Amino acid sequence: MIPFFSAKRPETSKGEHLPSYLRPIDCDTFLQEQNTLIKRLKVAYSDTSSWESHILPCLKALALMCGRLPYTSNTIFSNENGLFRASVSAATYAIEIMESTVQLEKNIMAQHILQGRLKAAATLAALCAFLDVFDKKLAITEKDINQQSSFFQISEVSHVSHLSYEPLAMPYVTWVKKKLKKKSPS
DSSP states (O other): OOTTTTSOOOOTTTTTTSOGGGSOOOHHHHHHHTHHHHHHHHHHHOOHHHIIIIIHHHHHHHHHHHTTOOSOSSSTTOSTTHHHHHHHHHHHHHHHHHHHHOOOOSSHHHHHHHHHHHHHHHHHHHHHGGGGGGTTTOOOOOOOTTOOOOSSOOOHHHHHHTOOOOTTTSOHHHHHHHHHHHHSOO
């Protein structure tokens, strides 16, 4: 017998069989890999008191939303992690532009408070700026290898379990882990 089918398959629960940009991530490890980019954003943001409470949780949520997905197929953000890199770069540039152009108040204390709020708003808006990719530019679906003629048999359970990734429903990484958990033999 030819050992073609008896070869050990990769563990599907971790997603090793998926292309690297579709694999689920560990959020803390992923953020550590992007440390240089995040440090640049942190330096630009410069408000350490609100960094931990406002911006870092948003970065973690963004990492779970984007995973290692590219932003486009043919630009500088077309590589692995492109969507996350584009978002963090946009946030960094938004802060730098805002700080160099905005003079709000003559009162130093009022300007400091307003500038901090505006900086946070610019950062959060820019972090979300590239998430438009999920609106009809990117579709991630599960390939059904056991697809039978379902023209006459439409099962709601089958339909729901094979829905494509919907960013408003859950982060990408959560969706992938859920799909991998269903596929892995227990």
